[in-house]
Amino acid sequence: MTAKGQCLCGKVKYQVTGSLGEVRYCHCLRCRQATGTAFSTNARIPEDQFELLEGADALTSYEMGPGIHRYFCATCGAPAFVKLDRDPGFIRPRIGALTGPVDVTLAAHVWVGSKADWHEIADDLPQYEEAKPR
Numbered sequence: 001m002t003a004k005g006q007c008l009c010g011k012v013k014y015q016v017t018g019s020l021g022e023v024r025y026c027h028c029l030r031c032r033q034a035t036g037t038a039f040s041t042n043a044r045i046p047e048d049q050f051e052l053l054e055g056a057d058a059l060t061s062y063e064m065g066p067g068i069h070r071y072f073c074a075t076c077g078a079p080a081f082v083k084l085d086r087d088p089g090f091i092r093p094r095i096g097a098l099t100g101p102v103d104v105t106l107a108a109h110v111w112v113g114s115k116a117d118w119h120e121i122a123d124d125l126p127q128y129e130e131a132k133p134r
């Protein structure tokens, strides 16, 4: 199974293959600030399941916390993925921009302790005040 994604302006294009595994909704303040939305929707997959097809030169990164690198398009600002120094070999694509069949298991809401107070979680997935251990 292959799903493709791209940034808003189309310079950065990527694809993911195989199962995205366990997907989490992250309500932490940094994700809210990075996306401008109530939460981010993130997978964690081995790097070899992710392929950057176009736009390596358009991609830039920001260290949003110690060892946490957020990659996004320098032109349009669309988020693409996050890499953690403490988790080598894995990549965390922001999966909202993927099109096509996406094989995911919606697993949890994390960092619910810092969620936007105007946002109400309306499903029955498990909720964690902070991170959920992998």
Ligand SMILES: [Zn+2]
Residues within 6 Å of the ligand: 007, 008, 009, 010, 011, 012, 073, 074, 075, 076, 077, 078
């Ligand atoms: Zn772009």
Ligand SMILES: [Zn+2]
Residues within 6 Å of the ligand: 026, 027, 028, 029, 030, 031, 032, 040, 111
């Ligand atoms: Zn977060």
